[in-house]
Structures are given as structure tokens and as C-alpha cells.
Amino acid sequence: MKELYLLGATGSIGTQVLDIIKQHPAMFKVVTMTANHRIEALRHLIDEFHPEFVCVGEESVAQALKTDYPSLSIGFGALGLITAATWNQDHRNTLLVNALVGISGLIPTVEAIKIKRDIALANKETLVVAGDIINQLLNENHVTLYPIDSExxxxxxxxxxxxxxxxxxxxxxxxxxxxxxxxxxxxxxxxxxxxxxxxxxxxxxxxxxxxxxxxxxxxxxxxxxxxxxxxxxxxxxxxxxxxxxxxxxxxxxxxxxxxxxxxxxxxxxxxxxxxxxxxxxxxxxxxxxxxxxxxxxxxxxxxxxxxxxxxxxxxxGGNACAILNAANEAAVDLFLHYQISFLTIETIIGEAMSETPWIQNPTLEQLIHTDESVKNVIYQRYKKG
Ligand SMILES: NC(=O)c1ccc[n+]([C@@H]2O[C@H](COP(=O)([O-])OP(=O)(O)OC[C@H]3O[C@@H](n4cnc5c(N)ncnc54)[C@H](OP(=O)(O)O)[C@@H]3O)[C@@H](O)[C@H]2O)c1
Incomplete structure (x- = not known):
């Protein structure tokens, strides 16, 4: 039986992963699961799949869950995602399924590769932002990455x-x-x-x-x-x-x-x-x-x-794809919150690409810093109220 560590269990990809697993109960055990805000959906999944550890977005939600599920290990935020990805570090026959959206998926993927856990990757932003670094880590740690994107x-x-x-x-x-x-x-x-x-x-x-x-x-x-x-x-x-x-x-x-x-x-x-x-x-x-x-x-x-x-x-190359991704994430978020028009998404991306300093061989830390600084500039410029 293969152990699955499922990031983004409540999303479109996450729920379809679970749909497949339900049809093969003897093949997989879901050991960890994460959600951000859809907590009712997560509760149903906990009741159905009995994971060992879950991660949610907020500390207060983690505390409330702990009251209802006293024997379940619960984390929250960025650190909780890493814990979910690297839980049971010494186990073999494991697979991290990364169905998070956005750059939130990057660091958990990196940490899972470092413990030599194979990855099934839906979270495309991981490769967009840091594809060179991910490939280097995959090689160094002899880890396999299986793409989930249909293309x-x-x-x-x-x-x-x-x-x-x-x-x-x-x-x-x-x-x-x-x-x-x-x-x-x-x-x-x-x-x-x-x-x-x-x-x-x-x-x-x-x-x-x-x-x-x-x-x-x-x-x-x-x-x-x-x-x-x-x-x-x-x-x-x-x-x-x-x-x-x-x-x-x-x-x-x-x-x-x-x-x-x-x-x-x-x-x-x-x-x-x-x-x-x-x-x-x-x-x-x-x-x-x-x-x-x-x-x-x-x-x-x-x-x-x-x-x-x-x-x-x-x-x-360099940090250009991290700039592209950060600008897109911020712009799409602003559009979804009715702060900008549809065509302003591409305007924002064009501005970020021409204004943000280029780094030729960025470290992971520099890519994360690029992401944060691009988003800060965009939110300051375009967020209303
Ligand atoms: N959907 C598809 O058909 C499809 C196809 C190919 C590739 N992909 C890629 O797969 C990834 C997931 O897409 P999706 O459509 O499944 O997205 P989605 O439905 O929005 O689900 C995203 C999942 O990540 C969680 N999440 C969102 N923001 C988070 C954050 N900041 N920290 C921690 N968790 C967070 C969500 O939790 P909540 O539910 O609690 O909000 C949810 O479980 C994306 O990279 C997408 O490009 C998707």
C-alpha cells in the first residue's frame, strides 16, 4: 500500500485525487491532508479518510479542529504545509501529491524532495517559479516527479x-x-x-x-x-x-x-x-x-x-518567471476581488516584468523575495481601500 501526502485536498484536483483513491482502497492510504479555508469540506474528508495529520490556513481554525478531533495531529500555515509534505520522513513507498494553488506549493515540494519523497505535481507554479532549482534537487536526491497537468x-x-x-x-x-x-x-x-x-x-x-x-x-x-x-x-x-x-x-x-x-x-x-x-x-x-x-x-x-x-x-531566465508568476497571482487575486478589470491583469504583468530588477542565477531565497516584493508593489499600486 502506498502512503499519500495530499496538499490541497479540498480543491478541484485534490477532490479528484480522492475520487480515484476511493476506487482503490487497497492501494493507497491518505496519511496527511491540507485545506486553506474550506474547513467543512476538510471535516468530511477527515471523517472519511482518517488521516494522521491535517493542516489548515489559520491557527484559530487548527485549535477548533483539535477540540473536535483530539487524537488528530493538526498544523497551520506555511510550516503546517511543510509538516504535511514531510510527515513520516523515514517511510518508504510514499508519494507527495501537490494540488495546492500558487506559490504556496513551492517550499513544501522542495522539503519533500529533500527527504527523497517522490512527487505527483499539479501545482504548476512550483516549476514556473523555480524549475531550475527543483530539477537540481530532483537530480541530487534521486527523486521522481510525475506531472499531473493534462498537457x-x-x-x-x-x-x-x-x-x-x-x-x-x-x-x-x-x-x-x-x-x-x-x-x-x-x-x-x-x-x-x-x-x-x-x-x-x-x-x-x-x-x-x-x-x-x-x-x-x-x-x-x-x-x-x-x-x-x-x-x-x-x-x-x-x-x-x-x-x-x-x-x-x-x-x-x-x-x-x-x-x-x-x-x-x-x-x-x-x-x-x-x-x-x-x-x-x-x-x-x-x-x-x-x-x-x-x-x-x-x-x-x-x-x-x-x-x-x-x-x-x-x-x-533568472528570476523572470518568478516575476511573471508573482505579478499574475496578485493581478488575478485583484481581479477576482473586483479591484481591477480583466485587461488590467496583463497591464500589471507587463509593468512588473519591465520594472522588477532581474537576477541571473537566483537562489531559492531570492526567488521568494522576488515574489514578495513584486506582490507588495502591485497591491500598493492597485488595491483599493
Ligand atoms: N483544476 C484543474 O483541473 C487543474 C488542471 C491542471 C493543473 N491544475 C493546477 O493544480 C493546482 C490546483 O488547482 P485547483 O484547480 O485544484 O485549485 P483549487 O480548486 O483552488 O484548490 C486549491 C487547493 O489549495 C488550497 N489552498 C489555496 N490557497 C492556499 C494557500 N495559500 N495555502 C494553503 N493552501 C491553499 C485550497 O484550500 P481551500 O479549498 O480550503 O481553499 C485547495 O485545497 C494549480 O496549480 C492549478 O494550476 C489544476
């Missing part, structure tokens, strides 16, 4: 057994997000509620906004660079409205291999959890005749400046 799971599946030398390019597919049929002029006035209606996927709020701006696709390009060690100019994106092909790889002989399935995250999650086995899951089988046609469109970097900024940051 990277697709590329991983396409690459099975292929030589990295034979890769000509990666083609990452994009649904186009909520506003794919809007003219840019229409984006001036779009609301938070409209932005949260993704055409194909049901996801957490932040990634849904990132999909609408295409920053999510930019993050996936950066993630792919770190996961598959492919030069940025060999990583392309294409709009594929149906979200049936989750990404493709073209090889030197011009053969393209694609991975197709229904758009359901439980497939990439179970591929990461059970790798190298493939197991049955609740994902619907594709009815290709019913689907009929698959469509593809070029992505315009003028239409989607956030994607352009992501390539720019990746090519700049």
Missing part, C-alpha cells in the same frame, strides 16, 4: 520509450479559454462571473482565469521546458477547442504522436498515481464518430499578451 501527462505518454534526441517539437493544445470567441475590444468590460465560466473544464478559480488570459498556457510552456528539457523555441501552442487531444509530440521523422481522451483530470491523475500501470477509471470512453471533427487554430501572441510574456520570461 504534460499527454506529452509524457507520447514520449514513452522515445529518445529525447528524436523530438522535433512539443505541441501544447489550448481550449482558448472562456473568451476565445471575444474580440479584444469586448474584453474591456467582461465580469468576474463571465470569466469563471470555462467552456470545457471545471477547475479552481485561479486556473480558470489563467485559462481565459492564456497565462495558463504560458505556464504550461514553462513547465514543459523544465519537465522535458526542450528548448523554448521547440515548444508550440495551438488552439484546439474540443480539448480532446491533450498535447502532441512531433519527432524528427515528422511523425506526430498525440494523446486523446475525454476532458477529465482523473485520467492524468490516475496515470501519475499508478505509473507505470494503466488502471480502469471513471473517465468516459471517447465516441470519436460522435465527436466527428477536431479543429485547430493558430494562437496569436498579440491576442494573448500573457502567453507572449511567458515566452519572454522563459527566454530571459
Amino acid at each position: 504534460h501527462s499527454a506529452i509524457w505518454q507520447c514520449l514513452n520509450g522515445e529518445s529525447p534526441k528524436s523530438i522535433k517539437r512539443l505541441i501544447i493544445t489550448a481550449s482558448g479559454g472562456t473568451f476565445r470567441d471575444y474580440l479584444r475590444s469586448h474584453l474591456e468590460t467582461v465580469t468576474v462571473e463571465a470569466a469563471l465560466k470555462h467552456p470545457n473544464w471545471s477547475m479552481g478559480n485561479k486556473i480558470t482565469i489563467d485559462s481565459a488570459t492564456m497565462m495558463n498556457k504560458g505556464f504550461e510552456v514553462i513547465e514543459a521546458y523544465h519537465l522535458f528539457h526542450i528548448a523554448p523555441d521547440k515548444i508550440e501552442t495551438i488552439i484546439h477547442r474540443e480539448s480532446i487531444i491533450h498535447s502532441m509530440v512531433e519527432f524528427n521523422d515528422h511523425s506526430i504522436i498525440a494523446q486523446l481522451s475525454d476532458h477529465d483530470m482523473r485520467l492524468p491523475i490516475s496515470y501519475a498515481l499508478f505509473y507505470p500501470s494503466r488502471v480502469d477509471n471513471p473517465v468516459r470512453s471517447l465516441n470519436l464518430a460522435k465527436i466527428g471533427k477536431l479543429s485547430f487554430e493558430d494562437v496569436s501572441l498579440d491576442r494573448y499578451p500573457c502567453l507572449k510574456y511567458a515566452y519572454l520570461a522563459l527566454n530571459q
Whole structure:
């Protein structure tokens, strides 16, 4: 039985991980779980999965939980997340599943790698901010990282057994997000509620906004660079409205291999959890005749400046991707709290990238400092009241 340490248990990915686990009770035991604010949901999970340790956002909530669950170990905040990721340090056959959102996932991942715990990673911001450092730590500690993002799971599946030398390019597919049929002029006035209606996927709020701006696709390009060690100019994106092909790889002989399935995250999650086995899951089988046609469109970097900024940051290297991520996190948070308009998200990111000092070879501490200082500047400038 494999022990799972699940960060972000109450989120969109976290609950789907638990959905898979419920179908394989003899295979996995959930040992730790974390939530931030959805405490009622966490209580249900504690009752169902009986973890040894849970972490919540606030100390007062941790104290209240302790009254109701006296035998449960409970932590809170950033330190609690590290404890959840590194609990039972000496155990083997363990897996950290990181389904946190934002930079909160970075340090717990780093600490888990240091104790040689393998990682199933949904939290893309970890690789966006600190991909070079994470790769170095993975190598030093002989730890394996399994991607959960559907595009990277697709590329991983396409690459099975292929030589990295034979890769000509990666083609990452994009649904186009909520506003794919809007003219840019229409984006001036779009609301938070409209932005949260993704055409194909049901996801957490932040990634849904990132999909609408295409920053999510930019993050996936950066993630792919770190996961598959492919030069940025060999990583392309294409709009594929149906979200049936989750990404493709073209090889030197011009053969393209694609991975197709229904758009359901439980497939990439179970591929990461059970790798190298493939197991049955609740994902619907594709009815290709019913689907009929698959469509593809070029992505315009003028239409989607956030994607352009992501390539720019990746090519700049250093702390540029940390600047990009911090600006995006702050801007999306401000948009979700009705403080700025949708298009101001990209304005803020552009400002941060041109104003923030660049560091060529940042340490982890410098990346964290970059994150904090970029966010401080943005909140001071744009937060009302
Ligand atoms: N959803 C998808 O289909 C999907 C697909 C591919 C990749 N991803 C990536 O997977 C990650 C998770 O996405 P999601 O959609 O599952 O997000 P989500 O639904 O917002 O869930 C995020 C989880 O993290 C917790 N959390 C949020 N902020 C936190 C903080 N500051 N400290 C500690 N915990 C915090 C939340 O707790 P509460 O519930 O208590 O707020 C929740 O458990 C993201 O990096 C996303 O880009 C998601």
C-alpha cells in the first residue's frame, strides 16, 4: 500500500485525487491532508479518510479542529504545509501529491524532495517559479516527479520509450479559454462571473482565469521546458477547442504522436498515481464518430499578451518567471476581488516584468523575495481601500 501526502485536498484536483483513491482502497492510504479555508469540506474528508495529520490556513481554525478531533495531529500555515509534505520522513513507498494553488506549493515540494519523497505535481507554479532549482534537487536526491497537468501527462505518454534526441517539437493544445470567441475590444468590460465560466473544464478559480488570459498556457510552456528539457523555441501552442487531444509530440521523422481522451483530470491523475500501470477509471470512453471533427487554430501572441510574456520570461531566465508568476497571482487575486478589470491583469504583468530588477542565477531565497516584493508593489499600486 502506498502512503499519500495530499496538499490541497479540498480543491478541484485534490477532490479528484480522492475520487480515484476511493476506487482503490487497497492501494493507497491518505496519511496527511491540507485545506486553506474550506474547513467543512476538510471535516468530511477527515471523517472519511482518517488521516494522521491535517493542516489548515489559520491557527484559530487548527485549535477548533483539535477540540473536535483530539487524537488528530493538526498544523497551520506555511510550516503546517511543510509538516504535511514531510510527515513520516523515514517511510518508504510514499508519494507527495501537490494540488495546492500558487506559490504556496513551492517550499513544501522542495522539503519533500529533500527527504527523497517522490512527487505527483499539479501545482504548476512550483516549476514556473523555480524549475531550475527543483530539477537540481530532483537530480541530487534521486527523486521522481510525475506531472499531473493534462498537457504534460499527454506529452509524457507520447514520449514513452522515445529518445529525447528524436523530438522535433512539443505541441501544447489550448481550449482558448472562456473568451476565445471575444474580440479584444469586448474584453474591456467582461465580469468576474463571465470569466469563471470555462467552456470545457471545471477547475479552481485561479486556473480558470489563467485559462481565459492564456497565462495558463504560458505556464504550461514553462513547465514543459523544465519537465522535458526542450528548448523554448521547440515548444508550440495551438488552439484546439474540443480539448480532446491533450498535447502532441512531433519527432524528427515528422511523425506526430498525440494523446486523446475525454476532458477529465482523473485520467492524468490516475496515470501519475499508478505509473507505470494503466488502471480502469471513471473517465468516459471517447465516441470519436460522435465527436466527428477536431479543429485547430493558430494562437496569436498579440491576442494573448500573457502567453507572449511567458515566452519572454522563459527566454530571459533568472528570476523572470518568478516575476511573471508573482505579478499574475496578485493581478488575478485583484481581479477576482473586483479591484481591477480583466485587461488590467496583463497591464500589471507587463509593468512588473519591465520594472522588477532581474537576477541571473537566483537562489531559492531570492526567488521568494522576488515574489514578495513584486506582490507588495502591485497591491500598493492597485488595491483599493
Ligand atoms: N483544476 C484543474 O483541473 C487543474 C488542471 C491542471 C493543473 N491544475 C493546477 O493544480 C493546482 C490546483 O488547482 P485547483 O484547480 O485544484 O485549485 P483549487 O480548486 O483552488 O484548490 C486549491 C487547493 O489549495 C488550497 N489552498 C489555496 N490557497 C492556499 C494557500 N495559500 N495555502 C494553503 N493552501 C491553499 C485550497 O484550500 P481551500 O479549498 O480550503 O481553499 C485547495 O485545497 C494549480 O496549480 C492549478 O494550476 C489544476
